Amino acid sequence: MIGRAFRFAWLRVRREPGRTALGVLGVTAIGALLFDMLLLSNGLLVSFRERLDRSGFDVRVMGSDNAVIAGPAIEPASALVAAIRRLPAVSAVQRVSLEAADVDGHALPRRVTVAGVDLAAPVPWTILRGEMPAAGDTPSGLVVNRNLAQQLGVDAGSSISLRGRCGSESAPLPLALRVAAVADFPNDASDALTAATSDRALATMCGAADADRADMLLVRSAAGGADAAAAAIREAAPSLYVVTNAQLVERFGRIEFSYFRQLSGVLTTVTLFFGLLLVAVLLTVSVNQQLGEIAALRALGLTRARVMAGVFCESLLLIGIGGAAAVPIGALLSMWLDAILRSLPGIPADAHFFVFTGHAVVVHAALMMAGAAAAALYPMRLVASLPVAATLRQEIGT
């Protein structure tokens, strides 16, 4: 029965090319927006997860569950780093301190975020030009991001002076550093000025050479995985906040990203409703134009279920064709929208708002099919409740 109903529906949509084109175009436009909402609802999370994983570390240790900048520092850091390194579940540990500094002797004021790290441990950035500095370099080596290199006109081998702006511990004297490399830093905004040096050099720049503190520890787990490493660290340092990448993504989705999800949820619902309304109206008009034909088919012996199946298949066809066309169009639209959003200031250069996933395609298809069923409900009811004899009488009377 479904096969015949589908063939009929196909012939019917071909019979009215204007109506079909209108319906398919409308569904395509609405479906493309719906698809973009689905990409948006999960895109930042997917992008965030990818960025975290790309850094090469899968566990983070902080003083508290506050943001890194706002949270208490980890002190003394060296002993803790050594203790964590000894854990069998851990493969590598990197300590990170973040401070602000001004570029000294430059015509325009330049505020730079400087990371102090253990140069002997794995680092989260990717070197583009130059070489990785060593801990004992004199003057200390500095890695700068592309933006900073471009704005100051420096490259590997250049010299640079930074004056620390480290809260109350501001160093009165600038610190001379040698640019060892230009690199891409994870989570850098496109307009960010970022640099990294040794933890000792950073402490010196801040006027506290003997300080032993870190804002965050980045940990690479051993074969047992991130959860095992996190559990071992929690046991070794119960007062610290230990979080895996997966937990961070989950928290981000639940708290920081919840507004995005709500927004896209509302827009998805509204979009779907309009698509449903469009197809329901088209089908209702079509059914109303064919009442005599439908009554005659019923008189010839087609069952109520059979004519209802015809309407349902017609809805499936209109939404199916439009929905399928919506995916590539939505994907193109999302690339354009993503480029607009990524150009906003403060957005990490490698972050994406719209990320194409197979899951989004599946959810889109499911929503469109559910929409087709919902859109067909009223016209199917019209057909089901059609009084055959009265309709035939009316058709002859008109």
Next chain:
Amino acid sequence: MSTPVVEARDVTRTFAMRAGPVHALRHVSLSVGAGDFVSVVGPSGCGKSTLLHLLGCVDAPTDGRVFVDGADVSALADTERSRLRLRRIGFVFQRFFLLPMLTAAENVELPQAEAGVAGPERRQRTRELLEYVGLSARASHRPSELSGGEMQRVAIARALANRPSLLLADEPTGELDQSTGAQIVSLFDRLNADGTAVVVVTHDAAVAAQARRTIHMRDGSVVADSGSGR
């Protein structure tokens, strides 16, 4: 005496309207036998079409009973009545109601496909039917490419697709000119001669004259029945 193809026993059909109930049929009884060719005549609104719809099981009586091949169909569920119509009753309408997106052959195949007739048998039967109504050459034409008379002949072929024992026609010549109408009536005559019971509701005196039995209706009642002509 053989079982009538269709029989109405004291049927009444009342429509509830805002202005009050309308009695379309009042205590009508009639029986149509296997070889009958019956015309139902009367002024507009006298209940002819309502009677045809009751005999054809597309409507149910408010009171009374309808029997098809001896079986009471008054209490049948909608799906069972649909099945009965599909296999035992053929309908021909004034406005043909051919599906415009299907060819003549496909229109004739439609009820057979719904009845589950296999493809080769269906196509063979369709060829025979189109030949029977003189439209073999028009099998692949769509309704928009056919004249009114041709469309009605396709509609008759469609009505005969599942070999019904009863053919019901509601004003089958209403949209046709006189000479085309006469061709349709002679086709009914031939059908009847081949063994199908035919009931035609008509305003057309020529059609009525061709039938072997004429039922006159007025105000929802049968006022005259010429009886079986065979």
